Amino acid sequence: MKKIVASGKTIEDAVRNGLTELQVSAERVNVTVLEKPSRGLFGLIGTRSAKVELVLLSQTEVAAEPAPVISAAAAPTADKPAAVAKDAILETERFIIEVARTMGLDITIARNDSKEGLTLALSGGGDLGMLIGRRGQTLDALQYLVNIVANRYSNSHLRIVLDAEDFRDRRRKTLEDLSDRLAGHVIRTRKEVVLEPMAPHERKIIHSQLQNHARVKTFSKGDEPNRRVVITLK
Template identity: 55%
Template structure:
């Protein structure tokens, strides 16, 4: 850790001088007072400035805080889990591993999505940069993606046969994105979203 000794007319001045040299705020350092200021004889002879030592603390890691939060929530749900961290290009993936994770995933991943939202709040509250965390359990995200892509293909075939549009069940923005991506550029059908969150739905229609 970086340490710096700074001085000033008062302890507060010494701390301010040290923070200016380090270029950080006070919450990023640990302060130890080495010497109190002394006016000396007649305020002139033997006068001494205050001296403090500033120790730079490590950068806060929002992901570590998010994992700790996730472990606490899982424990409160009666689940014993381990969390694997994977640093990806634009996000951090947290894979939850353990038994009986259906409770953590919820119906169609609704509980998992809610936890992901909370985990992102916790992570960004303890980070100096924006973090995007993707929460997964038992490879649910990948299995759900395959399910949605298969659904998109089946519904597209039905629209082609009937020449009538089909409105799908409400989905999250991430799930709608999977459907849109799967049918993007399809020669016979098009997709668009309608309605308001949380009941926004995808419509698959003939071109």
């Protein structure tokens, strides 16, 4: 009697990998689930794969065995899109709260819909500057992870913007003011200005602020993550 242990991201993946290794069809094996998959810390770190044992049946056993059926408990179910989206947001908020707790922060989360997507605004006691970081770099990194978590639980694409202490609005105003000052500098000196590397959404603010300017224009150059905005005369 030949048997193997196979693993995969899901139970179905593990079974499929085992069948490929044995080079047989599903009716030729008995399957025992040894370990179910788990999400691990924060739903991202330390995830555990599914593990199954496949026992190869003899031709006599195959004839006597009924065709294998994947039970509803083992197979993923199709939820309604609204329910999936709601679950995705709840899991995302749980992830954020867990991250904040590891940093010694007790936060609350408010949801706001905007043209950019769903905004999750963080507030609470402690130094939320730890979650924001220098020029929002920590907040941007966390936002990247947040979108990964959200879309792991959703069957339609979700776009989530993460904010803390109105940082996004304050940063936007800072960049708009900077754009106007640098445009004036370019006009006075008649020399182009190359800004420091910025994230795509921050470069977009600069471009939008100066797109209708009468005397200067903007463009980006370089490759990510060192892509920069250039302000020059028209």
